[in-house]
Amino acid sequence: MPELPEVQTIVDGLNSKIVNKTISAIIEKKMGTIIWKENLNICEFGKILNVSRRGKFIIIETSKKLKIIIHLRMTGKLIYEEDISKTSSHSRTEFIFSDNTKMIFDCVRTFGKIWILRKDYRFAPIEKLGVEPLDKLFNDPYLKKQIQHKKIPIKKLILEQQIIAGLGNIYACEILFRAKIHPEKLGIEVTNKETELLVKETKSVLIQALEKNGTTISDYRNVDNKTGEFQNFLKVYQKEFCECGNKISRIKQSGRSTFFCGKCQK
Ligand SMILES: [Zn+2]
Incomplete structure (x- = not known):
């Protein structure tokens, strides 16, 4: 998508x-x-x-x-x-x-x-949409406020368009990997340090993906019918092994596949 x-x-x-x-x-x-x-x-x-x-x-x-x-x-x-x-x-x-x-x-x-x-x-x-992740309104206090009392997995929370507008499954997996956060960790359990990392990695992954004209897994094409290139920079999404050598885990969360490394993400 x-x-x-x-x-x-x-x-x-x-x-x-x-x-x-x-x-x-x-x-x-x-x-x-x-x-x-x-x-x-x-x-x-x-x-x-x-x-x-x-x-x-x-x-x-x-x-x-x-x-x-x-x-x-x-x-x-x-x-x-x-x-x-x-x-x-x-x-x-x-x-x-x-x-x-x-x-x-x-x-x-x-x-x-x-x-x-x-x-x-x-x-x-x-x-009804939440803030744009590349806007300065998307910052540590904002994200903290949105997740701190929620007994909902963080992966699900960052996919909620009312919290962060524009994220989807691929980038959510990649952001959590880069922030070293386990996708099943509940909002309430995410520390201040992790919240800070989440904000930082969300912006950084999206900026890199924009520079590569997006990610093409199957259908996505730009207006010239050309593919993006960020698929070459994915670390966990549809990957078999992590950079650390560990096998990537795949679980279902709200009907969608989450890819993560059980060793790197805690
Ligand atoms: Zn790993």
């Missing part, structure tokens, strides 16, 4: 490709992909002004005071295509621009969604 570094890489790509283009048509190839909160005519879209990110949501603003919000979920991709005659194998929606280019929303497993809203619409899933 695309997480913060992958979504940000896509947002950066879209900002360089689609800003100032005018939407001339939206073709919904699979019904139900778009959730229309407005009764709109295509001429109400106007030009694309800006593309941004909040958590794992992509926000596209247009000159006609509309916003298009996209969540890629498990397998969604946004592919920019210069040649309007081209499509992709799992194209669900296509945004056609007036200069005969397009942006394809491709999604194998069809969980990805697009919402079309007025600019001032308060979109609850975004309103």
Whole structure:
């Protein structure tokens, strides 16, 4: 699933490709992909002004005071295509621009969604998000406050989008490994020193992954349909052995696989 570094890489790509283009048509190839909160005519879209990110949501603003919000979920991709005659194998929606280019929303497993809203619409899933991990508001006192009374495993806590917006399973495993914290340790048991390390490693892993244009395990591609490179720098996720020589453990937490080293993470 695309997480913060992958979504940000896509947002950066879209900002360089689609800003100032005018939407001339939206073709919904699979019904139900778009959730229309407005009764709109295509001429109400106007030009694309800006593309941004909040958590794992992509926000596209247009000159006609509309916003298009996209969540890629498990397998969604946004592919920019210069040649309007081209499509992709799992194209669900296509945004056609007036200069005969397009942006394809491709999604194998069809969980990805697009919402079309007025600019001032308060979109609850975004309103509820916690802080951005690369923002200075994500710091030791903030994280301490969020986890200190919780009898919930730390892995689960750092995945809660209401606490940290944008983290997903791959980076959560990698961050806990680098901070040397066992994923089943409860929030209440995490020490001040460990909280400090968690904040530091969260920022450092995300920055490195951004520099490598994200992680491609299977589906993730950037807007040029190219893979990321951070998969080459993973330490525990889908690995067999740790750098220390110990075998990597794999457990299920809330239905998702957690990878960790029982020797390095306490
Ligand atoms: Zn180890």
